[in-house]
Amino acid sequence: MNTNSTFIERYSLLTFLILTPLLSLAIPLFLKLPTELVPLIMILVPALMAILLTSLSEGRKGVIALLQKLFQWRIPFKWLAISLGLAFGLRLAISLLALLFGWIPAIQFNAWSPQQFIIIGIFTLIGAVMEELGWRGYALPKLLSQRSALTSALLIGIPWGILHIGLILPGQMNAGTSGQETVLYLIATSVVLTWLFVQTRGNLVVVILYHAGENFFVFLNGGISITQSLRLLNIMTIALAMVLILLYGVKLQRNFVKKPGMVDAAQTVEQTNR
Numbered sequence: 001m002n003t004n005s006t007f008i009e010r011y012s013l014l015t016f017l018i019l020t021p022l023l024s025l026a027i028p029l030f031l032k033l034p035t036e037l038v039p040l041i042m043i044l045v046p047a048l049m050a051i052l053l054t055s056l057s058e059g060r061k062g063v064i065a066l067l068q069k070l071f072q073w074r075i076p077f078k079w080l081a082i083s084l085g086l087a088f089g090l091r092l093a094i095s096l097l098a099l100l101f102g103w104i105p106a107i108q109f110n111a112w113s114p115q116q117f118i119i120i121g122i123f124t125l126i127g128a129v130m131e132e133l134g135w136r137g138y139a140l141p142k143l144l145s146q147r148s149a150l151t152s153a154l155l156i157g158i159p160w161g162i163l164h165i166g167l168i169l170p171g172q173m174n175a176g177t178s179g180q181e182t183v184l185y186l187i188a189t190s191v192v193l194t195w196l197f198v199q200t201r202g203n204l205v206v207v208i209l210y211h212a213g214e215n216f217f218v219f220l221n222g223g224i225s226i227t228q229s230l231r232l233l234n235i236m237t238i239a240l241a242m243v244l245i246l247l248y249g250v251k252l253q254r255n256f257v258k259k260p261g262m263v264d265a266a267q268t269v270e271q272t273n274r
Contacts, residue, residue, distance in 0.1 A: 012056070023045050023049070024045045025163055035171060038166070045163075050137060054138065083196055087213030091214065091218060094220075094224065094232040109219055111222070125208070125212045156190050161182060161190075174226060189237055192210070
């Protein structure tokens with residue numbers, strides 16, 4: 001038995017959950033980079049950590065299996081519609097609430113040019129791929145093999161939220177926003193993404209589309225300050241997460257009477273990642 005290999009396999013998940021936020025926070029804290037580059041470098045950390053740890057514990061075949069999750073395009077259309085529809089609806093609800101509170105005189109779109117739509121769309125998709133490859137592609141299946149979907153979502157959401165505190169430091173893109181609201185929003189988002197992951201039997205593409213869509217559809221929130229937007233986003237995402245928990249329970253899937261040979265979603269996810 002290879003003792004080093006066994007050690008890495010045993011502690012790879014813990015290593016990921018600890019080092020990923022620490023390395024991400026070190027980028028804005030210790031590297032003197034232009035503000036625009038900081039988030040672009042930070043989003044690489046989860047993917048690189050996942051690939052490195054998979055390579056050390058599972059070798060080349062494990063890395064290939066991890067990367068193949070990015071090409072799971074055989075998805076029922078309803079889940080594509082649900083993921084993008086939820087992301088769109090969330091952003092639209094923020095504008096409706098801002099209008100109701102009197103923060104904006106009317107629903108406004110950000111005045112992006114066609115070129116900006118394309119560039120922002122590409123960057124939000126790349127960012128979602130890099131983050132989700134690590135958090136939901138690598139860490140979540142390992143957590144689901146030992147814990148409930150809700151517990152797994154929370155264990156990912158906390159470090160995922162903490163690392164984003166680096167973006168609210170002075171001089172960074174989200175400076176001036178609340179660290180507490182940022183962390184709570186991302187914990188709630190982790191619940192939503194885990195629900196999508198479990199419901200689609202471990203499909204990472206659906207998760208990526210929600211993540212990218214929720215960032216891209218920010219053009220629906222013109223005229224709302226970044227502080228107001230985060231506050232409303234926090235309220236709406238927590239509400240969505242609570243509804244999912246009430247409807248689907250800690251497994252984030254409906255209870256049903258199993259027929260012989262049937263397994264639940266979490267078991268299916270684990271089996272496909274072995």
